Amino acid sequence: MFFPSTLLLSTFVWDSISAQGVNFSFENITLSDADVENDPSIAFGDLSSPSAIPTSNGCKVFPGDKQWPSYEKWRNFNHSLGGALIKGLPPAIVCYTGTYNTAECAAVVSQYFNGSLITDNPVRIENEWLDGDSCPAQAYDNVPGGNTTNPTCDVAAYPAYVINVTTVKQIQLAVNFARNSGIRLIIKNTGHNLRGQSAGAGSLSVWTHHLKDFDFLPSFSISNFSSRAARVAVGLQSSDLAAAALEANVTLVIPGGVTVGGVGGWFMGGGHGFHTSKLGLGADQVLSLNLVTADGHFIVADPNINTDLFWALRGGGGSTWGIVTSVIVKAYDISNTAVVSHPITVSNGNLTGITSTTNGSFWAAIRTYLQFVPKICDAGGVGFNFLYNYGDALLEFTVLLLMPGMTVPQADAFAQPLYQAFQEEGINITDPNVVSKRSMFSAEPSLVNSAPIAYPSRGAGAMNLRLASRLFPRKNLEDPTLLNATFNAIYTAVVEGGYTLHSANHCPTLAVAGYPDDAVLPAYRETAMHAQLWDDGYAIGPVKLQAQRYKRLASYFKLWKDVSPGAGSYMGEADPAELDWQSAFYGTNYPRLLSIKNKWDPWGLFWAKTAVGSEGWEVSTPFPRKVPTQNREPK
Numbered sequence: 148m149f150f151p152s153t154l155l156l157s158t159f160v161w162d163s164i165s166a167q168g169v170n171f172s173f174e175n176i177t178l179s180d181a182d183v184e185n186d187p188s189i190a191f192g193d194l195s196s197p198s199a200i201p202t203s204n205g206c207k208v209f210p211g212d213k214q215w216p217s218y219e220k221w222r223n224f225n226h227s228l229g230g231a232l233i234k235g236l237p238p239a240i241v242c243y244t245g246t247y248n249t250a251e252c253a254a255v256v257s258q259y260f261n262g263s264l265i266t267d268n269p270v271r272i273e274n275e276w277l278d279g280d281s282c283p284a285q286a287y288d289n290v291p292g293g294n295t296t297n298p299t300c301d302v303a304a305y306p307a308y309v310i311n312v313t314t315v316k317q318i319q320l321a322v323n324f325a326r327n328s329g330i331r332l333i334i335k336n337t338g339h340n341l342r343g344q345s346a347g348a349g350s351l352s353v354w355t356h357h358l359k360d361f362d363f364l365p366s367f368s369i370s371n372f373s374s375r376a377a378r379v380a381v382g383l384q385s386s387d388l389a390a391a392a393l394e395a396n397v398t399l400v401i402p403g404g405v406t407v408g409g410v411g412g413w414f415m416g417g418g419h420g421f422h423t424s425k426l427g428l429g430a431d432q433v434l435s436l437n438l439v440t441a442d443g444h445f446i447v448a449d450p451n452i453n454t455d456l457f458w459a460l461r462g463g464g465g466s467t468w469g470i471v472t473s474v475i476v477k478a479y480d481i482s483n484t485a486v487v488s489h490p491i492t493v494s495n496g497n498l499t500g501i502t503s504t505t506n507g508s509f510w511a512a513i514r515t516y517l518q519f520v521p522k523i524c525d526a527g528g529v530g531f532n533f534l535y536n537y538g539d540a541l542l543e544f545t546v547l548l549l550m551p552g553m554t555v556p557q558a559d560a561f562a563q564p565l566y567q568a569f570q571e572e573g574i575n576i577t578d579p580n581v582v583s584k585r586s587m588f589s590a591e592p593s594l595v596n597s598a599p600i601a602y603p604s605r606g607a608g609a610m611n612l613r614l615a616s617r618l619f620p621r622k623n624l625e626d627p628t629l630l631n632a633t634f635n636a637i638y639t640a641v642v643e644g645g646y647t648l649h650s651a652n653h654c655p656t657l658a659v660a661g662y663p664d665d666a667v668l669p670a671y672r673e674t675a676m677h678a679q680l681w682d683d684g685y686a687i688g689p690v691k692l693q694a695q696r697y698k699r700l701a702s703y704f705k706l707w708k709d710v711s712p713g714a715g716s717y718m719g720e721a722d723p724a725e726l727d728w729q730s731a732f733y734g735t736n737y738p739r740l741l742s743i744k745n746k747w748d749p750w751g752l753f754w755a756k757t758a759v760g761s762e763g764w765e766v767s768t769p770f771p772r773k774v775p776t777q778n779r780e781p782k
């Protein structure tokens with residue numbers, strides 16, 4: 148997903164270029180044997196003979212269960228944590244009877260869709276329907292403060308407690324306490340995960356957002372790598388990294404989404420961005436990792452030590468192997484990126500500032516664009532586009548080409564064959580927008596060729612989105628028969644289904660990535676199009692309606708799968724109910740990943756739906772579950 152922005156959203160300040168190569172100071176504060184010797188509730192686990200962990204009627208221990216730790220135990224635990232324990236309260240609680248506060252509610256409502264207020268909040272997630280929309284600030288019709296048809300604020304749907312971690316010691320305490328007490332443990336970094344993997348009712352949540360630290364390493368050597376690198380703490384977001392990279396005068400591979408975590412679940416699931424066709428995925432950048440494992444110990448995983456974990460963490464998914472605290476990533480020469488954009492629409496033609504065309508030309512152009520995608524990859528570039536169906540035969544296709552290393556004239560020349568083909572099809576693009584940017588998120592003056600870019604207008608924020616992803620193989624765009632089949636599957640989903648296509652066109656082949664030996668889904672190496680099928684308004688309405696909408700969405704998604712047998716889905720932006728998720732998200736790596744999971748986490752402590760080894764547990768609800776949820780009792 149990609150929401151370009153010219154705003155620097157974070158307040159992170161990085162104050163020095165350092166060359167130490169040692170751990171961050173927050174990683175020097177760790178849990179010792181002496182710290183735990185008088186308190187069994189925080190004792191370390193033993194991987195060589197894992198003891199059974201407590202359950203309550205076969206379930207994780209939930210608030211209200213008799214096994215739930217007493218008030219006194221929580222108080223002691225908070226004391227060990229240095230007071231970092233907070234209650235998992237949704238912000239909109241101030242809009243409900245009993246806790247209602249006019250001014251506070253108005254403030255929450257007015258900023259409810261502000262993406263930074265989701266990442267900055269201990270419990271909120273982007274795709275709220277996954278926690279059951281349990282304490283919404285808006286009506287189902289999405290009018291802030293308007294018609295709240297869901298009358299209750301169900302606090303129990305959220306984590307019971309959150310630890311606002313600022314040291315590794317607190318993470319170790321969380322892991323030990325949750326394991327020894329049998330409580331569900333979750334990890335929230337930014338909450339962007341679209342499959343609810345950073346949410347969980349009645350859980351203890353480790354909130355990594357405030358672990359913001361950065362070190363540039365002018366010379367770093369490990370295995371066969373010897374060059375510049377950076378040590379990145381896990382709380383940094385894409386915009387933070389963009390700013391730090393600019394200051395260090397290097398390129399870092401970062402997420403395209405401005406508020407996505409720079410080295411959290413993003414790289415663990417693969418991680419694509421502006422440089423994917425040139426430098427590979429986020430997972431391919433990682434040289435070394437520090438993490439807390441399920442037994443509570445703080446360790447390094449790199450090409451020399453704990454190599455199985457090192458392999459698994461780079462592409463094998465978040466919330467599975469341990470809690471990562473920092474990562475050393477490759478740094479590259481800095482270069483400007485040329486950005487080419489032009490929207491095309493077919494319609495009655497009265498959307499402001501948009502070229503209108505005829506239906507036939509429009510679809511011919513889409514086919515032409517799909518055919519052009521491999522050329523974008525071969526030039527080291529990335530395409531981002533949205534194909535919207537607004538209804539009433541009003542369609543819009545917005546294209547953005549990001550060409551790292553190209554100058555404005557080079558990018559202009561590169562795009563000409565595409566525009567020429569468009570012209571032959573009856574679409575005149577006389578004045579494409581081409582700009583050159585040093586940093587994708589910075590507002591610095593850029594070498595503007597023409598008018599400012601008309602970026603897609605949607606911003607990050609609470610979403611009602613349900614989506615599915617297909618990593619269409621490159622051959623689907625190159626082979627004429629497959630291209631037609633792919634085109635037809637997309638056409639049908641958009642025109643007949645009415646859905647949005649959001650596709651990210653990139654090719655992180657093994658060659659581009661430098662032949663890393665990591666756990667990235669093998670199908671990702673073959674793709675030229677991570678295509679997402681979006682049902683934008685999915686969660687506007689009751690659960691029953693959501694279930695119906697999903698059935699319909701799945702039938703159109705099936706058309707995509709039928710034309711791409713064996714290809715997978717990008718787990719970072721996928722359907723939480725993906726069928727055969729083991730092969731769709733992990734492919735042939737699954738058996739190896741599962742054995743590493745069993746070795747390092749025999750307790751199944753780190754759990755998220757569709758994470759490796761998650762088959763043993765499910766979120767149990769009193770009613771048959773109609774839609775995926777991380778809440779124990781969906782409405």
Ligand SMILES: Cc1cc2nc3c(=O)[nH]c(=O)nc-3n(C[C@H](O)[C@H](O)[C@H](O)COP(=O)(O)OP(=O)(O)OC[C@H]3O[C@@H](n4cnc5c(N)ncnc54)[C@H](O)[C@@H]3O)c2cc1C
Binds near residue numbers: 409
């Ligand atoms: C608006 C938006 C834009 C996006 N843009 C892009 C994009 O440009 N490119 C792309 O590839 N993807 C993109 N995504 C998808 C994104 O990569 C995934 O949602 C990813 O899971 C986010 O990771 P996070 O750490 O930021 O978020 P979280 O939701 O906090 O975490 C994601 C998962 O990782 C786990 N996790 C987080 N931190 C740790 C840790 N320290 N140790 C172990 N596990 C951890 C969490 O438990 C959870 O399972 C976007 C999503 C949204 C909503």
Ligand SMILES: *[C@@H]1O[C@H](CO)[C@@H](O)[C@H](O)[C@H]1NC(C)=O
Binds near residue numbers: 169172
């Ligand atoms: C962390 O500890 C190591 C080893 O004790 C030390 O060399 C390093 O300077 C410490 N780092 C910080 C930032 O305090």
Ligand SMILES: *[C@@H]1O[C@H](CO)[C@@H](O)[C@H](O)[C@H]1NC(C)=O
Binds near residue numbers: 234
């Ligand atoms: C944890 O302790 C701190 C400091 O004493 C306190 O402010 C906070 O409210 C406590 N947390 C909980 C959940 O009680």
Ligand SMILES: *[C@@H]1O[C@H](CO)[C@@H](O)[C@H](O)[C@H]1NC(C)=O
Binds near residue numbers: 261262263264
């Ligand atoms: C979103 O919230 C951030 C952080 O509080 C704030 O700086 C920003 O101005 C807000 N954006 C909007 C559009 O209100």
Ligand SMILES: *[C@@H]1O[C@H](CO)[C@@H](O)[C@H](O)[C@H]1NC(C)=O
Binds near residue numbers: 294296
């Ligand atoms: C609130 O929503 C209900 C159900 O959709 C609808 O019947 C009602 O008219 C709405 N009220 C207002 C004030 O919008």
Ligand SMILES: *[C@@H]1O[C@H](CO)[C@@H](O)[C@H](O)[C@H]1NC(C)=O
Binds near residue numbers: 233269311313357
């Ligand atoms: C979390 O900790 C950070 C750093 O100490 C602090 O700035 C922030 O206010 C805390 N947030 C909450 C919700 O406690």
Ligand SMILES: *[C@@H]1O[C@H](CO)[C@@H](O)[C@H](O)[C@H]1NC(C)=O
Binds near residue numbers: 174
């Ligand atoms: C950094 O932390 C890891 C994990 O505890 C430890 O193994 C390593 O020795 C530390 N490195 C330094 C330089 O302190």
Ligand SMILES: *[C@@H]1O[C@H](CO)[C@@H](O)[C@H](O)[C@H]1NC(C)=O
Binds near residue numbers: 396481
């Ligand atoms: C930044 O890096 C570029 C490319 O490597 C180099 O040409 C330039 O001189 C550097 N600028 C500074 C200020 O170091």
Ligand SMILES: *[C@@H]1O[C@H](CO)[C@@H](O)[C@H](O)[C@H]1NC(C)=O
Binds near residue numbers: 495497
């Ligand atoms: C767009 O055009 C249609 C038909 O020409 C017209 O009915 C409609 O009002 C126009 N919309 C806008 C926003 O101008």
Ligand SMILES: *[C@@H]1O[C@H](CO)[C@@H](O)[C@H](O)[C@H]1NC(C)=O
Binds near residue numbers: 507540
């Ligand atoms: C639009 O074009 C498509 C593809 O060329 C065609 O199948 C469809 O019938 C056309 N629709 C209209 C309304 O002309």
Ligand SMILES: *[C@@H]1O[C@H](CO)[C@@H](O)[C@H](O)[C@H]1NC(C)=O
Binds near residue numbers: 574575
């Ligand atoms: C596009 O440009 C060509 C050549 O300049 C012109 O002949 C043609 O009429 C234009 N087509 C449209 C749809 O504007």
Ligand SMILES: *[C@@H]1O[C@H](CO)[C@@H](O)[C@H](O)[C@H]1NC(C)=O
Binds near residue numbers: 627628631
């Ligand atoms: C693909 O579809 C186009 C447009 O309908 C058609 O001209 C072409 O012959 C088809 N190619 C193949 C290989 O079926």
Ligand SMILES: *[C@@H]1O[C@H](CO)[C@@H](O)[C@H](O)[C@H]1NC(C)=O
Binds near residue numbers: 372450663
């Ligand atoms: C460098 O070493 C890694 C393993 O540490 C290996 O996967 C990779 O292929 C090697 N790269 C080259 C260029 O030899």
